[in-house]
Amino acid sequence: MPMKNLSLKSKFLKEALTLKINEKAQFLKKEGKKVYFFSIGEPDFSTPEEIKNKGIEAIKNNFTKYTAGAGILPLREEISKDIEKRLGIKYKPEEIVVTVGGKFAIASSILAICDKDDEVIILSPYFPSYLEMVYIAGGVPKIIKLKEKERFVLKPEILEKSIGKKTKALLLNSPHNPTGVVLRKDELKEISKICEKKDIFIISDEVYSQLLFDGKEHFSIASFKEAFKRTFLIDSFSKTYCMTGWRVGYCAAPLKLSKTVAAIQSHMNSSTSAISQYAALYALKMENKKLKEMLKSFEERRDIMVESLNKIENISFIKPEGAFYIFINVKNYLKGNKKSFDLSLYLLENFGVATMPGSSFGMEGYIRLSFAVSKEDIIEGVKKLKEGLNCFLKP
Missing domain, CATH: 3.90.1150.10 (Aspartate Aminotransferase, domain 1)
Incomplete structure (x- = not known):
C-alpha cells in the first residue's frame, strides 16, 4: 500500500x-x-578547562533537570549585563532567550514572524542554513546578491527596491560568514533607516561579534533606536568560548518578540541543556x-x-x-x-x-x-x- x-x-x-x-x-x-x-x-x-570543569560541577551537583524554556535566570541576567557592557544596549533578563545554539535562535526568530509565503531577504553570500530555515517556516527567501567590488556590503537603495508587500524581514550577518566583512556603524545606520521606513523586522546574526581583527569594533544594528523594537539580536557561545558542541546561543529582543521565541523553543526543545547553561554562566564571568x-x-x-x-x-x-x-x-x-x-x-x-x-x-x-x-x-x-x-x- x-x-x-x-x-x-x-x-x-x-x-x-x-x-x-x-x-x-x-x-x-x-x-x-x-x-x-x-x-x-x-x-x-x-573549550577552556575552567568552563569544562563547571560542566562537570553541574553534573556532580545534579544540575541536570529541565530549566525554564527561556533559560536559567542567572544566565539571562549575565547575558543582559554582557550585551550592555559590550554593545551599549539595554535588555531586561526577560527579553533574553537562551537557545539550543545560535542556529535555533535564528530559526525560532524566523518562525516567530513568518506566515506562509512571507519573504525574508537573505544576502548572498549567506550561511547555508538560512534558506532552509525560511523554507521550514513556510516563507520565501528573497536573495540579494552582494558584490565583491562593494566589499560585499548591502547598499541601502538596493535594499529599499527589494522590499515588497510580502517582505517580512531582513536577515543580516556581521561579522560575516563567509567573507569576514564587518559592517561599519554608518552602513548599519542606513540599513536600519530603510527597515524602519518599510516596517520590516531585522534578524541580526552576530555570532562572530567578538572575533575581530586590526582593532575593529563591532556595532549591532539593534543599538539604533529605530531598529531596536524590530530586531532579533542573535549571538552564541560557540565561537567566542569554543563551545560549539555545548549548544548554547541566545536571542535578545523586546518582550513581545522574545516571548514568542521562548514559546517556540519551549514546545520544540523544552530548553537547552542545564549543564551547558551552567557552564555558559561561568564563561561570561571568567576573565577574557x-x-x-x-x-x-x-x-x-x-x-x-x-x-x-x-x-x-x-x-x-x-x-x-x-x-x-x-x-x-x-x-x-x-x-x-x-x-x-x-x-x-x-x-x-x-x-x-x-x-x-x-x-x-x-x-x-x-x-x-x-x-x-x-x-x-x-x-x-x-x-x-x-x-x-x-x-x-x-x-
Whole structure:
C-alpha cells in the first residue's frame, strides 16, 4: 500500500554540500592521507578547562533537570549585563532567550514572524542554513546578491527596491560568514533607516561579534533606536568560548518578540541543556585572557594565509576583518562548465585541500577557506592549493 507524501516543505530542503565535503575529508584522513582542513567552521581551540570543569560541577551537583524554556535566570541576567557592557544596549533578563545554539535562535526568530509565503531577504553570500530555515517556516527567501567590488556590503537603495508587500524581514550577518566583512556603524545606520521606513523586522546574526581583527569594533544594528523594537539580536557561545558542541546561543529582543521565541523553543526543545547553561554562566564571568590569546592567534593565522594567498595569481579576496574565513574569487580557474563544487572536490581528492564551494553560500565562482587550523597547515596547505588550482586549469 503506497504511503502518503512527505510535506511540501521537505521538498525544498537539500543536503548541505558542506557535509559531502567534510564526509569525504574525514574518509581520506581515516585512510591515512594528509588533509588540510580549510573547510572547518569552528575554532580549533578546546573549550577552556575552567568552563569544562563547571560542566562537570553541574553534573556532580545534579544540575541536570529541565530549566525554564527561556533559560536559567542567572544566565539571562549575565547575558543582559554582557550585551550592555559590550554593545551599549539595554535588555531586561526577560527579553533574553537562551537557545539550543545560535542556529535555533535564528530559526525560532524566523518562525516567530513568518506566515506562509512571507519573504525574508537573505544576502548572498549567506550561511547555508538560512534558506532552509525560511523554507521550514513556510516563507520565501528573497536573495540579494552582494558584490565583491562593494566589499560585499548591502547598499541601502538596493535594499529599499527589494522590499515588497510580502517582505517580512531582513536577515543580516556581521561579522560575516563567509567573507569576514564587518559592517561599519554608518552602513548599519542606513540599513536600519530603510527597515524602519518599510516596517520590516531585522534578524541580526552576530555570532562572530567578538572575533575581530586590526582593532575593529563591532556595532549591532539593534543599538539604533529605530531598529531596536524590530530586531532579533542573535549571538552564541560557540565561537567566542569554543563551545560549539555545548549548544548554547541566545536571542535578545523586546518582550513581545522574545516571548514568542521562548514559546517556540519551549514546545520544540523544552530548553537547552542545564549543564551547558551552567557552564555558559561561568564563561561570561571568567576573565577574557583566553579570548585575547585566541584572537591574537587567529589574527596571526589570518595574516599568514593572506600573505600566502597573495602569491597565487588570478584570484582575489577581501582581507577579513572578523570571523575566521577568507572568501576567494576563483572564477579565472573555472573554465567551461566547471563549478566551484567541482573545484572543491578536485582539490580535496587530488591535493588533500578541503575547501567549501561558493555555491554552498549562494555565490558561484568562489571557495571559502578557514584559517582555524595550524600555521604550518596554512603555509603548506596554500602551497597545495596553488598547485591544485594550476592543475585544475589543465585539460
